[in-house]
Amino acid sequence: MAKKYDFKASELPISPMTLTTTLENPTGGWRSFKPVIKNKTAPCTATCPTKVLIPHFIDSLVKGDLDMAANLLHRNNPFPSITGRLCHAPCELPCNRGKYDEPISIKQLERFVGDYYLDKKGKPPRRETGKRVAIVGGGLAGMAAAYYLRSKGHEVVIYDRNPNLGGYLRYYVPEYRLPLAVLDAEVGALERMGVKFVLNTEVGKDIGFEELKEKYDAVILAHGSSAPANPDFPGVELLKSGWDLMKEVREGARPKVSGKVAVLGNGYTAFEVARVLRRLGADPFVIYPTAKIRIPFSDREIFTLAEEEGVKFFFAKVPLKAERRNGKVILTVAEWDGKDIVPATEREMEFEEVFLAYEGTADHGFLPDTIRTDGTLKADRRSGETPLEGVFVAGESVSGPSPVVNVIYSGRSVAAAVDAYLRGRTYTPESMPEVVGYERIVTDYFPKAPRVPEMRLSPTERIHSLTREEVLGYTQELAMKEAERCFNCGFCNACGNCYVFCPDYTIKWVHGRPKVDYEYCKGCGVCSEECPRGVIDMVKEREF
Template identity: 30%
Template sequence: MATSSDDMKTMNFRRYEEGDFEHRPWQEEIWQAGWTHKCPTYVHRTPPCQGSCPSGHDIRGWLDIVRGIEKPSGEKSWQEYAFERMTLSNPFPAIMGRVCPAPCQDGCNRNQVEDFVGINSVEHFIGNWALENGMKFTAGADTGKKVAIVGGGPGGLAAAYQLRKMGHGVTLFDEHSELGGMMRYGIPGYRTPRNVLDGEIQRIVDMGVEVKTGTRVGREVTMEQIESDYDAVVWAIGAQAGRALPIDGADADNCITGVAFLEAFNDGRLQHVTGKVIVIGGGDTSIDVASVARRLGHITVENENERPEYVVLGQTAHDVASTAKREGADVLLMSRQPVDKMNAAQHEIEDALREGVEIKGALTPVSVVKDASGRAIALKVADLDYSTGKAVVVEGSERDIECDLVVAAIGQTGDFTGIEAMGNERGLIDSDKNFQVAGKPGHFVCGDAVRPHLLTTAIGQASIACESVDHFLKNQAVGKRPKVDVHHFNLLGKLKEWNLAPEEFKRLDPEEIKKAEGFAKEIDLGQRGTSDAKFAVHNYEDRSFNDIIPSDELFLGHFTYTPRHIRDNIEVSAEEVLGHFEERLVALTEEDVVAEAKRCMSCGMCFECDNCVVYCPQDAVQKTPRGESTTGRYVFTDYSKCIGCHICADVCPTGYIQMGMGD
């Protein structure tokens, strides 16, 4: 409703008179001797760890819980509260705390002080605690809608988890005998212990997920049946087919892919290798293949069907008794990139070298050398020179390396047998930013079928895809995704948790406004324009959906040198590696986990250090009364005392205080 001309005459907060279009120079406008027109505003922004996490973890949030800054409102332990926050985005903390390459740690602002925060180690501890203490998930109220999920890997399981939380019915189809996808069939058990994996999967199934294993959509069940029986479909089929070497001779039977090799091993069929093994790659999958081959060991072939390629191709399986004859395997891992530029995690490279894997970089495969029967007997390779900035084959460097098995770990693609209509020319599925399948309403996708990447990427995509599914099932338009698309801390939600939610805004009746002598009186009655009103969160701005806070906006001088608490890693030597399938990573103790969480700088959110209170020369910044305080509302500013000196913002370690224009 427009403001009446009478009311306009009584408005008393205008900074300029009618016809006054000139303002003073900006320096004079803002600064006046010992005071300014600026005042502290509390600005919430996304920390770079979270911005770097493909699953969108509220990392700062659960680290603040572990360290004791953010507390639950009830009687929950900090471990349970941290688990609940952690699994808003990722239902596999015990697995991801072990195997995620942790791009969050690369992005951590603490790197500017001495070293990143050990985010994975804290997640590892909480994940273990949750399994040991029987933590469960709760499904939402039943909506009556049914969703089919095709694929039981990290993406499909994460989608089942998110959809059940929303209350939608879920049936999960997977062609394997067990769920887990790449977590089970693509990563060896000494990195993802099977009891841990089974526990985290069962927690999702127990939410009421119907599971149909040994069932391939496109073979046992048609796409038409799926579309007829379900209200929506989520495709999480992964990229289960490895890419073959694009060189002459790579069609030999004993040239196989890393994906097929690891699946045969994790399925229990492959129990030893024969002869020398050459692994081609440079990423984590190639390291896993080489490390598994070293553990399996080598035997001299007595029967043709003992050769590993026949096992991998599913034609036979190894007899356990034959492994008694095994010896250490001769394994070479070669990469087109120099060793120091390989994509694999540095600690994984170091472990492989210690375990006896030979690693050579700047080497390219040229062709596969076959014998008269068509078997590969050698791999022709050549050196690469990077001195020009590009890979150039060194003339005259070609040579043959004898081998009995060639394993290519150079990429993956999808298998669309029976569902050809879903695939594109790259062997993947096309989708938009909301993970809706192009041209197929009601179909959604997540995980490696979109783009082969990390497990945590599949989990993050599943969360977004499920929001799109929810909108579709409710006949709602799918809105634009935020620029910083993660699971954000919600201050209003936190206030509600502590029964501190703002009061309901009640607008005065127009007739009452007139009786109250105009618009200016409405202001006096606390309807707007005052920090005393209780219907809003004052002087708080949420920029987390658009802004990631960099290290140069923190007060780094607050943080003293504190060494990282590093998990122990059981080092396996080349002599010990044969048959060594025990877990290598040792979880931190509770004491070390809490100490490590305290190294977090809580970028973009108050962590209650008291600097602003201590250093304010006017006593304008004060602690929020105990009964009204919670995370993000630890301090407030008495603006009648504030002179805008900027000191509170200068000494704020986390960048949570920003100076904004005031009256």
């Protein structure tokens, strides 16, 4: 028999009123797709050889946390002040903002943050591992490798034959492009970190390679590509060395050069020598082996600067013969089609002086034959491992002349490989999550704004000084203005769109970050659609 209900009217609510909340409905069961908040790779980071975390550091810059920005920047690039001046900025080419209005001036932002942090960096590592690493060559690759190995706690000793570190950057790159003060500060930071330098010591002459191998747990060869590699043609010995000219000028000498001069070269050094000559008062002509459109992207910037300053060019020409007549140099040149000399195009040109500025090549003379085959080093491109255990190769000594950022990446990746070797682990190259394309950017949230131009000297101002820096970069105000233009592709900067537009209030705001409450999320996808930077993906929940 059913139990008889026995209640009084006064025990019931006076009207149909709320007794509980909708929290009793776990509406997450309605969902077919679920939102997943996951950072991705921005196209700039994906293109950067050393994978600088560009959206991350720009976001910290916008939030005004310059130290955090510097830390994020230094994670993958130890010398932003150097790359901020010398890098050819491949990151700016695929910038998603470039498809909307103009790309972000990443290089100048990097330089601004790098310069801000220049005197602050260089903390010794927290823990010492007791392992010892020798680095042969204190150029950019060696310095980068030293930075990362030292920050991992290894004892690092750099051997360099010169009286100071920096290599090509210290002894050849002119003051107007990279002030010595910047380089000194970077070296000072390494010193503060506890990297030891053995200077004026040439490996192979003052100390043997085998001895190094005995004394250290690992050896990194970063001796660069500084051996002259001039082409062989009759009369080449009559010509002057552009490298020597750059070195003299860097050291403060101002040799007298005037009139029509020629620069023979095949890369960055040729353009730079021509610009130095322009500043010394000469009228330089660069004789360049390829057509204008074939100048590599990494040399485009310096080519444009040289052209603005009035340097003249002969493209697709190679020298055949040089001779001296009446104190002038007569150079015979011919057209070059990329493979061969075009017949019957020989032509004589008269110059006051001709400078050789060919890119260098690596000299592996001091190394044992076991790791050389026909004069070239056998090494893995990324990890730098050689057939000899514990010997690694970094930088231009294995890759040949390369842009600064590639050299830094080489130093960084080899440092990671050495670190793995010293700890007895296997080296795995870093992987990147998927790249965010322009179609994922909701441009409605970004008002159009032109790129903030950096301060730079005009070409006429530039050619009057060999010491004044040509690009002056951003002030803090300009840097902030430019940083605010960044889309921060694939990097959640906590803009709050997902939280504001969630129709179910299932995206909660926890410690300044969005967090999805999957118990109630109905999977409508508004957050994914409204995320301005493609951070939120809709992932299929179940199969039907």
